[in-house]
Amino acid sequence: MKQMGISSFSGKCIWIIGASSGIGEACAKLFIQQNARVALSSRRIDRLNAIANKAKPNQALVVPLDVTKDEQFAIAYEQIINTWGEIDLLLFVSGVYAPLRADNFDIDIARQTIEANLLGPMKAVALVLPKMLKAQKGHIAIVGSVAGYSGLPKALAYGPSKAAIINFCETLHYDLLPKGIGVHMISPGFVATEATAQNDFEMPALISAEEAASEILKGIQEGEFDIHFPKRFSRFLKFLRILPYPLYFWIVRRFVKI
Numbered sequence: 001m002k003q004m005g006i007s008s009f010s011g012k013c014i015w016i017i018g019a020s021s022g023i024g025e026a027c028a029k030l031f032i033q034q035n036a037r038v039a040l041s042s043r044r045i046d047r048l049n050a051i052a053n054k055a056k057p058n059q060a061l062v063v064p065l066d067v068t069k070d071e072q073f074a075i076a077y078e079q080i081i082n083t084w085g086e087i088d089l090l091l092f093v094s095g096v097y098a099p100l101r102a103d104n105f106d107i108d109i110a111r112q113t114i115e116a117n118l119l120g121p122m123k124a125v126a127l128v129l130p131k132m133l134k135a136q137k138g139h140i141a142i143v144g145s146v147a148g149y150s151g152l153p154k155a156l157a158y159g160p161s162k163a164a165i166i167n168f169c170e171t172l173h174y175d176l177l178p179k180g181i182g183v184h185m186i187s188p189g190f191v192a193t194e195a196t197a198q199n200d201f202e203m204p205a206l207i208s209a210e211e212a213a214s215e216i217l218k219g220i221q222e223g224e225f226d227i228h229f230p231k232r233f234s235r236f237l238k239f240l241r242i243l244p245y246p247l248y249f250w251i252v253r254r255f256v257k258i
Contacts (some may be wrong), residue, residue, distance in 0.1 A: 005223030018094025067120035
């Protein structure tokens with residue numbers, strides 16, 4: 001049983017959380033080009049307004065949201081429903097990344113990372129699910145990372161948060177497929193964004209945010225659950241997951257020079 005995709009985004013109501021920069025911004029612009037109605041959420045309202053100003057009248061809705069503030073979620077969701085009546089696709093892109101290794105591990109940074117990267121998507125899903133379940137339709141797409149596949153250097157908090165997202169999406173898909181609700185687990189490799197600009201090492205198979213957005217929209221249209229890219233990198237990391245640990249750690253130490 002394969003889940004249905006969204007053949008056309010025209011007229012669909014899409015809530016993008018994390019729309020002010022990077023992959024979220026690129027997705028927002030692409031959805032707008034394809035005549036979707038787009039609700040734009042993040043903390044940076046000025047960036048959201050700049051995107052909305054390039055849309056057609058009544059096509060974009062700016063909905064401020066800090067994903068660490070529980071009370072803001074309900075307000076944002078209510079604003080969208082009061083304006084458009086429904087959400088066809090929730091796309092959660094927002095996340096934080098702080099390079100952490102064992103010799104500089106900071107529990108406060110780890111806590112903030114889990115709050116934003118794991119609990120944030122869970123809060124959003126908890127809001128949209130009741131109405132989607134009642135209607136027996138809708139789509140939920142969450143951006144994780146290939147860093148969630150297995151342990152990698154400098155990802156002592158980020159990696160676990162994304163590994164949990166993989167598990168969360170897998171379980172959601174199992175539960176929601178019979179209900180007619182699509183789930184899309186998105187695992188990008190290295191994408192040129194403000195977050196990856198912090199990295200002080202060479203990032204293999206680096207792609208632009210626009211390329212990432214194109215892969216995401218294509219995957220959702222085709223009804224894919226596991227949307228991962230760029231394939232030449234993500235497939236290699238998937239292969240590493242099945243190796244015995246001694247061999248896995250040897251390969252990582254050999255090829256990851258950080």
